[in-house]
Amino acid sequence: MTATEAVETIQREMTIFARRARASAGRMHPxxxxxxxxxxxxxxxxxxxxxxxxxxxxxxxxxxxxxxxxxxxxxxxxxxxxxxxxxxxxxxxxxxxxxxxxxxxxxxxxxxxxxxxxxxxxxxxxxxxxxxxxxxxxxxxxxxxxx
Amino acid sequence: MTATEAVETIQREMTIFARRARASAGRMHPxxxxxxxxxxxxxxxxxxxxxxxxxxxxxxxxxxxxxxxxxxxxxxxxxxxxxxxxxxxxxxxxxxxxxxxxxxxxxxxxxxxxxxxxxxxxxxxxxxxxxxxxxxxxxxxxxxxxx
DNA sequence: CCGATCCAGTTGTATTCTGCAACCAGAGGG
DNA sequence: CCCTCTGGTTGCAGAATACAACTGGATCGG
Incomplete structure (x- = not known):
């Protein structure tokens, strides 16, 4: 994995995390x-x-x-x-x-x-x-x- | 840093990230x-x-x-x-x-x-x-x- | 001291995102 | 031919948010 690929991955995974957080926010702690x-x-x-x-x-x-x-x-x-x-x-x-x-x-x-x-x-x-x-x-x- | 502390830190930092993401969502890409x-x-x-x-x-x-x-x-x-x-x-x-x-x-x-x-x-x-x-x-x- | 200005907070209004429930239409089984 | 399942839309309501206008207290220059 090159540094560029690593940055891509970090970007993608952080996006996934943020999206999920937004999608499920509030469901966990009503x-x-x-x-x-x-x-x-x-x-x-x-x-x-x-x-x-x-x-x-x-x-x-x-x-x-x-x-x-x-x-x-x-x-x-x-x-x-x-x-x-x-x-x-x-x-x-x-x-x-x-x-x-x-x-x-x-x-x-x-x-x-x-x-x-x-x-x-x-x-x-x-x-x-x-x-x-x-x-x-x-x-x-x-x-x-x-x- | 113990494993417990590390988990605490991960939890805290992920929360910070999610909160910021939510707070600024949409401002980046109008x-x-x-x-x-x-x-x-x-x-x-x-x-x-x-x-x-x-x-x-x-x-x-x-x-x-x-x-x-x-x-x-x-x-x-x-x-x-x-x-x-x-x-x-x-x-x-x-x-x-x-x-x-x-x-x-x-x-x-x-x-x-x-x-x-x-x-x-x-x-x-x-x-x-x-x-x-x-x-x-x-x-x-x-x-x-x-x- | 007094008006201009600033600051903390509230309220009116509108938008966006979301979910639930009801509904419509096509597909498939008995 | 019904019944049910599935993909999708729409009506409705609630939450979060921003912007703008406003209220009331504080501060400062003159």
Whole structure:
């Protein structure tokens, strides 16, 4: 396999993955779409942030985030807290329920991955993980993100 | 890095990739959505197939495929041909225009990938490609496809 | 202090993609 | 000749999204 062929293969396989992800998104976690999941995850990581931060981080329109946040709040998964120093700002935090759901879904996803990767030798797992990190870290080259 | 950590990393990085793909889908190829692109690609690969084949292959509802096909035909990218042996069946084929657009988009995606992977050693490219193939080939484990 | 401006977020509107259910038409078997 | 199966279309509804207009608070130049 030449380097050119390898690039072709990576392109094709990433496309397949992205397509499948899109096709089956939401079927796996009926209670949490892929977007909601990542938003909750971000709130956990950052221990609370603003809607605008979510929008810029995920390249979503602020209206989209606003509606997602509204839905997540209605579902009791997050809480809004007025920032005392700036009344325009709402700092979003996971609720206890949100933390629970997030943990649940994360574990289910983790199990699915584990199962799928069960028969891989440890060495390959580590290399694959490293390649993926490197690929994603290659930054926000916008055009390559569609896989 | 332990095997467990590696699986975690793979899960996390695949999720990042899927999320980005979804977020920016369609912005890269205004003239061709990700789904349309893969449908055209499949038609090229198989040198013509039925709508039902597309639906089952991509786990889409037949109504969805029907509408996509209608749109692609309206755009002049594909042609329907009545199967003489079974009048229910329409065999779908790429038109010349469809072939051209597909080639264009493929090249643009290819260029983006090449750029992103430009500084990778050939050995790593080949291994990464192999891992991705292996991961996707792991079949249609439905739950793992969301990355 | 005050208007111009900026910023965070919401809401109205439209589009796209999707699935489910109902339906139509052709094919094949009893 | 019905019955059923299959390929495909259409009606309907829901989710996600973007863009634009708007509200209300913050900030800054004068």
């Amino acid at each position: 209670e949490l779409s892929l977007v909601s999941y990542t938003l909750l995850g971000h709130l956990e990581e950052t221990d609370g942030c603003r809607a605008t931060d979510l929008a810029t981080h995920y390249a979503l329109d602020k209206s989209t985030v606003s509606r997602q946040v509204t839905a997540l709040e209605r579902a009791g998964l997050i809480e809004r807290r007025q920032a005392p120093e700036d009344h325009r700002v709402q700092v979003l935090h996971l609720s206890a329920a949100g933390r629970g759901i997030l943990r649940q879904v994360t574990q289910r996803r983790r199990a699915a991955f584990r199962e799928r990767l069960a028969d891989w030798p440890e060495e390959d797992l580590e290399r694959f993980a490293g390649y993926l990190e490197r690929y994603n870290a290659a930054g926000t080259t916008p055009s390559a993100e569609n896989g | 003239e061709l959505s990700l789904v349309s692109y893969t449908l055209l690609g499949h038609l090229e690969e198989t040198d013509g197939c039925r709508a039902t084949d597309l639906a089952t292959h991509y786990a889409l509802d037949k109504s969805t495929v029907s509408r996509q096909v209608t749109a692609l035909e309206r755009a002049g990218l594909i042609e329907r041909r009545q199967a003489p042996e079974d009048h229910r069946v329409q065999v779908l084929h790429l038109s010349a225009a469809g072939r051209g657009i597909l080639r264009q988009v493929t090249q643009r995606r290819r260029a983006a990938f090449r750029e992103r992977l430009a500084d990778w050693p050939e050995e790593d490219l080949e291994r990464f490609a192999g891992y991705l193939e292996r991961y996707n080939a792991a079949g249609t484990t439905p739950s793992a496809e969301n990355g």
